[in-house]
Amino acid sequence: MSVCNTTGLSLEQQERWPYLYRHLIEDIEVPDLSSIELTHIETLDNELSDLIKKIGDAKATSRESLTKHLKGLLFRRFGKNAVVEAFGSTVTNLSIGTGDLDLCLSFKGKQPAKVLKKLSGLLHEEGMENIQSIPKARIPIVKFKDPRSGLDVDISLDNRLAIHNSEMLKSYAQEGRLQRLVQMVKYWASRRGINNAFEGTLSSYAWTLLSIQHAQLVQPPLAPNRQKGAKSNQVSIKGVTYDIGFNNERYPTENNQSLASLLISFFERFATRWDWENMVVSIRNGEALTTKAKKWQHTGPLPLEVVTGADDGRMEHVMPIEDPFNHEHDLSRVVRAEGAMSIQNEFMRIIELLSEGTTWKEICEPVMELEEEPNDLFHDLRSTPANEIAQRLEELRANLEVVETQIRELVEERQNSNELLDLLRGGMREARNVRSDRQQILSELRPLSMKVQEMREVRDGINQRIAIPTNRIKQEMMRIFEKLTAEVDIFNAPNLGVERGDFAYFFELQAMYEASLKSNEAHQEFIRLRREQNQEYRALKKTKKREEDVLTRLVESNPALEGIHPNPKSVKEFQKNAKLLQRSINEQYSTKHELRREIGRLEAWQRISKRKQRDSDGNRHRTQRNQRSRRPRAPEVNINEVRQKASSGDSISLNELDALLSKGGIASIGSSDRQKQQQKQRQSKKRSSRKIDIRQGRTRGRKESRK
Ligand code: GTP
Ligand code: MG
Numbered sequence: 087m088s089v090c091n092t093t094g095l096s097l098e099q100q101e102r103w104p105y106l107y108r109h110l111i112e113d114i115e116v117p118d119l120s121s122i123e124l125t126h127i128e129t130l131d132n133e134l135s136d137l138i139k140k141i142g143d144a145k146a147t148s149r150e151s152l153t154k155h156l157k158g159l160l161f162r163r164f165g166k167n168a169v170v171e172a173f174g175s176t177v178t179n180l181s182i183g184t185g186d187l188d189l190c191l192s193f194k195g196k197q198p199a200k201v202l203k204k205l206s207g208l209l210h211e212e213g214m215e216n217i218q219s220i221p222k223a224r225i226p227i228v229k230f231k232d233p234r235s236g237l238d239v240d241i242s243l244d245n246r247l248a249i250h251n252s253e254m255l256k257s258y259a260q261e262g263r264l265q266r267l268v269q270m271v272k273y274w275a276s277r278r279g280i281n282n283a284f285e286g287t288l289s290s291y292a293w294t295l296l297s298i299q300h301a302q303l304v305q306p307p308l309a310p311n312r313q314k315g316a317k318s319n320q321v322s323i324k325g326v327t328y329d330i331g332f333n334n335e336r337y338p339t340e341n342n343q344s345l346a347s348l349l350i351s352f353f354e355r356f357a358t359r360w361d362w363e364n365m366v367v368s369i370r371n372g373e374a375l376t377t378k379a380k381k382w383q384h385t386g387p388l389p390l391e392v393v394t395g396a397d398d399g400r401m402e403h404v405m406p407i408e409d410p411f412n413h414e415h416d417l418s419r420v421v422r423a424e425g426a427m428s429i430q431n432e433f434m435r436i437i438e439l440l441s442e443g444t445t446w447k448e449i450c451e452p453v454m455e456l457e458e459e460p461n462d463l464f465h466d467l468r469s470t471p472a473n474e475i476a477q478r479l480e481e482l483r484a485n486l487e488v489v490e491t492q493i494r495e496l497v498e499e500r501q502n503s504n505e506l507l508d509l510l511r512g513g514m515r516e517a518r519n520v521r522s523d524r525q526q527i528l529s530e531l532r533p534l535s536m537k538v539q540e541m542r543e544v545r546d547g548i549n550q551r552i553a554i555p556t557n558r559i560k561q562e563m564m565r566i567f568e569k570l571t572a573e574v575d576i577f578n579a580p581n582l583g584v585e586r587g588d589f590a591y592f593f594e595l596q597a598m599y600e601a602s603l604k605s606n607e608a609h610q611e612f613i614r615l616r617r618e619q620n621q622e623y624r625a626l627k628k629t630k631k632r633e634e635d636v637l638t639r640l641v642e643s644n645p646a647l648e649g650i651h652p653n654p655k656s657v658k659e660f661q662k663n664a665k666l667l668q669r670s671i672n673e674q675y676s677t678k679h680e681l682r683r684e685i686g687r688l689e690a691w692q693r694i695s696k697r698k699q700r701d702s703d704g705n706r707h708r709t710q711r712n713q714r715s716r717r718p719r720a721p722e723v724n725i726n727e728v729r730q731k732a733s734s735g736d737s738i739s740l741n742e743l744d745a746l747l748s749k750g751g752i753a754s755i756g757s758s759d760r761q762k763q764q765q766k767q768r769q770s771k772k773r774s775s776r777k778i779d780i781r782q783g784r785t786r787g788r789k790e791s792r793k
Contacts, residue, residue: 094394103427105434110390116434117441119354126443131346133446138266141183141273148235149176149187156239160191163208164201167193173245173252179259180268180294184276186238188252190245201243202226210672213679214239229284233679246323250330251411257312257334258298263341264309267348268297270446278432279453286422287429292407295417298369300352306340308348311372313410328411350440357433366406366416375408382406382416389430392423405429467691479688486681493674500667506644507660513640513652517633524629531622538619541612548605556602563595 088097093110100107108114157170174188175181193201202221205228209217217230227242242248259265275281275293283289301309312332319331343351360367365374366382377383387397389404404426409415421429439449467475552559570588580588640647650656 093390094396095390096394099393099427103431105438106427106431109434116358117437119350119358119437119440122350122441123443127344127346127350129443130349130446131344134266134270134345134349137273137446138269141269145183145235145237146181148237152187152232152235152237152239153189156189156241159208159212160205163204164193169193171249173249174240175290177252178255178294179265180255180272182269182273182276185272185290186240188248189239189241190243190249191241192244192246202228205241207668207672210675213675215676233683244324246321247328247330247411250321250328251409254312254330254332254410255294255298257332258301258309260336261301261309261339263343263345263348264298264301266345267301267352268294270345270349271297271352274436274450275432277450277452278435280425280429280432283420286420286425288405288407288421288425289417292417295369295407295410296356296367297352299367299373300348300355302369302372303355304341304343304348304351308339308341308343310337311369313370314372330411353433353436353440357437362405366408368408368410370408370410370413377403377406380406380408387423389423389426393427401426463687464691464694467688472692472695475688475692479685479692482681482685482688486678486685489674489678489681493671493678496667496671496674500664500671502646503660503664503667506646507657507664509640509643509647510650510652510657510660513636513647514654514657516636517652520629520632520636523632524626527622527626527629531619531626534615534619534622538612538615541608541615545605545608545612548601548608552598552602552605554598554602556599556606559595559599559602563592563599566592566595 089095090100090107090111093107095103095107095110109116153170153172153176160168160170169192171190171192172188173190175185176187191201191205202219206217206219209228209230213233214230215233217228219228220226225242225245225248227240229238229240231238259268271293272281272290275288275290279285280287281290281293283292298309301307302311310333312334316331316333318329320327321330322328360374363384364377366377366380368375368380382403384401384403384406386399386401389401391397392399392401401421401423403416403418404421405418407417409417436449566588570585570592636652640650640652
């Protein structure tokens with residue numbers, strides 16, 4: 087069966103991690119690197135120096151001009167409040183040419199919330215490719231590729247700590263052998279596909295820290311602990327305080343090991359001796375910390391358990407590496423199970439290959455097909471007839487015109503759409519105000535109506551009981567009062583019964599009078615409340631009118647808003663439309679940039695071809711005129727001089743550029759040196775042909791011993 091019974095790895099996984107797999111299923115002894123032959127080390131050392139000369143920072147100029155360009159771009163977009171600083175290998179002197187360009191974008195004052203979104207839009211307009219924005223990362227970041235230089239760029243927001251630790255790395259890189267060790271480790275990790283934090287392996291930064299730790303631990307030490315005993319320098323970043331102090335003095339090392347030995351012992355240390363389960367890499371401490379002291383013990387499943395599906399838990403502290411300034415940050419946090427398996431596999435592989443004396447070139451053979459840069463920009467045009475190129479150019483220009491028109495239209499449409507959206511939002515705000523006013527009126531109207539009703543009931547209740555107007559009651563009271571209080575005619579005195587009746591009637595009238603007054607009061611209050619109520623009704627009516635006015639105004643300001651209600655739903659629809667438009671604009675921008683590049687390339691080729699044609703015509707005439715003085719024609723351009731000029735950054739003419747491109751291109755710069763080196767290597771190979779025998783013998787021997 088294809089799944090291994092012992093490890094649980096599928097056939098595909100066994101093939102993916104062959105070195106590790108063999109170590110898992112067989113009881114193989116890890117090769118001992120301390121017995122590598124001295125001659126092997128020397129050869130390796132020569133190979134490494136050649137490689138370092140070659141890789142240098144081939145893209146230093148591109149990096150510099152791209153940084154300048156991006157700085158200008160961001161300045162124009164965000165003003166002087168936006169500060170752009172480079173960090174990472176661009177400033178640490180630890181670049182291997184293929185690394186990315188790390189930029190930090192910080193804002194004085196408050197950081198605009200939508201900055202990443204704006205940035206992505208801007209980069210699209212600039213024709214950048216593979217733009218990925220990761221706003222929710224620990225450090226928000228935009229990643230993209232600049233198609234002109236081929237450089238990958240990371241712009242992170244407010245990554246202050248990275249700027250400080252880059253300064254410290256630069257300080258460590260003062261020691262040339264450590265600088266080269268880092269470069270070689272990064273080169274190996276990059277070619278073997280294990281230095282990409284986004285793909286679940288260790289970042290270049292993490293490999294750099296491992297190299298520094300190694301340099302601190304070799305005997306005698308190659309690098310000091312720059313933080314130990316350094317003057318404290320506390321900075322506060324996003325509310326957390328870090329001590330970024332370090333010593334920047336030159337370190338007089340007594341170590342005189344070659345780069346090759348340092349590299350071999352690096353792999354020996356981390357691939358075979360380092361107890362990853364109990365040790366934490368810590369350059370701040372100058373030596374390992376224990377995972378126990380650091381409270382960074384491995385938790386969760388082992389990588390093997392995850393990749394075989396035996397456990398899907400979360401792994402913590404797989405290869406603990408402490409950030410020198412942010413002590414809580416373990417750089418292996420990004421390592422996923424598959425990444426950890428690949429790293430272990432590469433460790434096993436390099437140990438085996440080094441022990442066999444394999445060349446560094448073979449050791450660093452790329453895992454994936456690397457994108458070979460075409461060494462001739464015009465390679466496909468050299469055999470294309472001029473009229474075909476002219477026709478292609480015409481088509482491209484026509485396409486460009488179409489695309490530019492489309493962009494203009496789309497941009498216009500986006501502007502219109504944004505305008506409508508703004509109007510709609512304004513309308514929504516106004517409508518919201520009107521609605522809240524209406525709500526307010528209604529909330530006041532409800533108790534008012536109840537009071538009106540109450541007063542009406544009080545008044546009507548009394549009136550029902552009395553049924554006589556107040557005036558009449560008053561007159562009756564006066565009459566009875568006068569009757570009761572008039573002088574008594576002793577001859578005609580009222581009898582007692584009549585007088586009692588009058589008194590009772592008077593008291594009744596008095597009670598009726600009081601009730602009638604109350605009824606009047608209730609009536610007055612009723613009237614007042616009704617007036618108030620009417621006012622509120624009128625205000626309510628006005629809000630209706632205002633709402634209608636909002637709609638009318640909206641349509642008046644832009645007839646396209648006819649029938650659209652200023653509510654959150656329509657706003658959302660407009661926003662969705664704006665997003666789609668933006669996406670189309672970005673796509674068109676990419677097409678436009680591609681077309682422009684291709685047009686530029688064809689035009690340059692046409693200019694070169696015309697110049698060539700003119701030169702050869704001139705030569706033919708000259709040759710005809712001077713038939714007799716047939717001297718050998720001097721070469722038009724001296725390719726070696728051109729190479730020298732190009733490598734030293736001097737400007738070169740179109741003719742020279744063409745000569746350079748047709749003779750191996752940019753990659754050929756320094757090739758004369760390389761040729762000499764290759765010759766030297768061939769000679770040294772001849773001299774050390776015994777070495778190859780030894781290596782083959784060893785391999786055979788090992789195989790035999792395995793039997
Ligand atoms: P290349 O780009 O491959 O040349 O390597 P580099 O030296 O620029 O390292 P990398 O691009 O991985 O990281 C750039 C800088 O980011 C480092 O020098 C650190 O200053 C900073 N950094 C801080 N924390 C982290 C982290 O967790 N991961 C990574 N990748 N970088 C960090
Ligand atoms: Mg970098």
